[in-house]
Amino acid sequence: MEFVFNIIKGVMIGIANVIPGVSGGTMAVSFGIYDRLISSISGFTKHVKESLALLAPILLGCGLGIAGFTYAIEYLLENHTFVTCMTFVGLILGGLPALYRAMNEKKAAGSGKMGAGAIIAFLLAFAVSAGLPLLKTGGDTLAVLPVNGSTMAILFVLGIVASATMVIPGVSGSMMLMILGYYYGIINTITSFLDGLRAMDLAALKDGFLLLAPFGIGVLLGIVLIARLISFLFERYGVQTYGAILGLVLASPFAIFYNTGLFGELSSLSVWAVLLGIMLMIGGAVVTNFVGEK
Template identity: 30%
Template sequence: MTTPPEKLPTLSGSVPPVREWARTFAIGLCMGSADAVPGVSGGTIALIAGIYGRLIAMINALTPDRIITFLRSLTPLDGGFDFRGALYVFDEIDGWFGLALVAGVGTAVVLVTRAVHVLNESYPTLLFGFFFGLIAASAVVLLRELTVGSAFQAVAGVVGFAIAFLLSGPVAFLESGGLAVIFVAGAVAVSAMILPGISGSLLLVILGQYTFMSDTLSRFIDGLIAAVSGGSTATLVDDAVLVVTFIAGGLVGLFTVSRVVRRSLDRNRRATMTFLVALVVGALRAPIQEVGSEVGFSPDVVVAFAGAALVGAVFLLILDWYAVDLDLDSV
């Protein structure tokens, strides 16, 4: 960590202008909305918005040493509180940028998961048909940029497809849930959020936790509102445990799994991307499995599912056409 300069920053000199905050918050809203929907990647939105490099730099700057120094500066240890020293570390990790971005992402996730919760209860066929279209179109976009040039790369693709396809079906230990599954799901989903083309929510769908966590978060928000307004809070504690476990897993994933993926990309970029893209293709089983288990397929259901899938596919292809040409070699 860099040695603090003799002249430490002040709060007024550290806080960015309101316009910059608003722009970062808006980008966070777009990233959160994208990552809350399977098939669309928040990392791609960051790439489009021109903040991807800054986002990766911020994550890499969050080292254990800096975190410990920051926390110690805000406690009466080592000679008392050192607010300006803490502010210096906060500036080193681009904390104001991260704070505004996380606020935007969090707000979007809450809003989108609320919509998913309502749609899953009323229109599951249309919801998962739309997701199928998003995932299918995302797979097409990614496969278009992928070339397989070695046997190892081909094996990585087969393994990725097999893992996603098998986990997208009925899996006993995933269906049983439990805090361990929720923790791992959070770690995997959040680590994927920073990869262009790979959706964190898609991995939740593969793990069978997407609708469960959407419903849980919606109930948790309802419970918080009820606690303030004097309503029923019967499930608040149980839901809070699940949400906190997921967030804790996400934080661990951000500092562990995401860095493992980054090192894998650095060592063998093409094989790693082939594995990740194959996950997307294998995940196409998940929406079909959800509709089959919840509703069952009849001619009317098939038509509705296919129509919603077409809408989802067209939406993502239009986004890809007007947004950015994704170059997997730049990830």
């Protein structure tokens, strides 16, 4: 059953990585597997069997979540923005008790103190997570990516940057891609590749592979690099690291609402939409607590 629950967690992490403003790292924190995930990635060569037992179902779930939700994301955010965002706010905030317990465990183990350092880390991380969406200016103009060497090189670098932000809780990799102007281009490339796979269109598959392969390699490299850094921080400065993660997570709802334009739409929401959003937020929090304990 643990394998199945890890697939479900992976699906939710994958979906979170597709939505601008939502962090896959935050979802991993909420499900109570973040530190284990980081340890498995950073120590993969030393503990291959144990690492695969955790990473395989989560990566499978991530792939399913990204592939399945890529088609739905634009429709849901355009037509059901509030209830979609409230669901993810609930999924994120539902993991706060587990995050707080983990921080106390690090304190009890002597990995840092709940002092000024943890407070400063919290405030800085909160400011970064809340301020990052404000950097977005204008629209995403590269809806269709040309298949050439320069684009492939750019996508490799973007993969490293995006994956690093995907791993860090509270910082959205998809939002970073949107800020850099490549979000919709990559989304369109994924959907075109999947369409080509269904139709067995070799030309579409070749173009998709040439663009997605360097991006995927960059993603894997970025995840390994940032995981080793975070693993070191957990070991040496556990409480301060969790303080920073707590700041990133608490700022996520603001980032989600701002990045999707919800602040300008709140006054026009119907009572039923608000009630449904609140219900889905509560439901999301319950799901996080339930799945996170499995």
